[in-house]
Amino acid sequence: MAKTKEQKREFLNSLKDKLEKAKSIIFVGFNGLTVNEVEEIRKKCRENNLEYLVAKKTLLKKALKDMGIEPQAEMLSNEIAVVLSYEDEVMGAKIIGEFAKNNEALILKGGVLESKVIDLNMVKTLISIPSKQELYAKLVGTVKAPVNGFVNVLSGNLRGLVQVLNSIKDKK
Numbered sequence: 001m002a003k004t005k006e007q008k009r010e011f012l013n014s015l016k017d018k019l020e021k022a023k024s025i026i027f028v029g030f031n032g033l034t035v036n037e038v039e040e041i042r043k044k045c046r047e048n049n050l051e052y053l054v055a056k057k058t059l060l061k062k063a064l065k066d067m068g069i070e071p072q073a074e075m076l077s078n079e080i081a082v083v084l085s086y087e088d089e090v091m092g093a094k095i096i097g098e099f100a101k102n103n104e105a106l107i108l109k110g111g112v113l114e115s116k117v118i119d120l121n122m123v124k125t126l127i128s129i130p131s132k133q134e135l136y137a138k139l140v141g142t143v144k145a146p147v148n149g150f151v152n153v154l155s156g157n158l159r160g161l162v163q164v165l166n167s168i169k170d171k172k
Contacts, residue, residue: 022084025112032105051084075110097127
């Protein structure tokens with residue numbers, strides 16, 4: 001008996017560490033998912049530096065409470081899993097949102113962002129926000145556009161000068 005309490009304590013400490021490291025946490029209901037579907041979610045999560053974790057609700061509630069986070073009861077009802085996003089706050093919501101579009105058994109319930117509980121509508125808003133990589137690409141494109149325009153203007157003047165010099169050369 002003492003061994004199981006010790007195991008629970010170790011798991012709780014490990015869970016707290018993971019929850020504290022996560023930049024965002026998404027709560028999902030997974031009742032009705034097949035083993036293959038869960039494995040597909042886990043694989044997509046690993047590819048994007050996310051973690052899909054199933055924990056006992058009592059331990060999850062305790063870990064969240066110890067962090068000062070108390071989600072609404074419906075967020076932690078039925079079978080619940082959490083998706084932990086360690087690098088990009090938006091990526092967990094995006095990956096799970098994409099999977100939920102094609103699979104009705106996966107239900108978005110809410111989450112935690114910057115140590116604040118967010119509801120389902122906010123999770124849906126996170127899904128629509130571009131990821132950090134997409135934002136970086138847009139920023140680079142925006143910064144690059146004026147530079148490209150300036151280079152084209154300068155090269156146009158040089159082309160004109162070369163054409164004038166060639167025409168003078170041809171006349172002589």
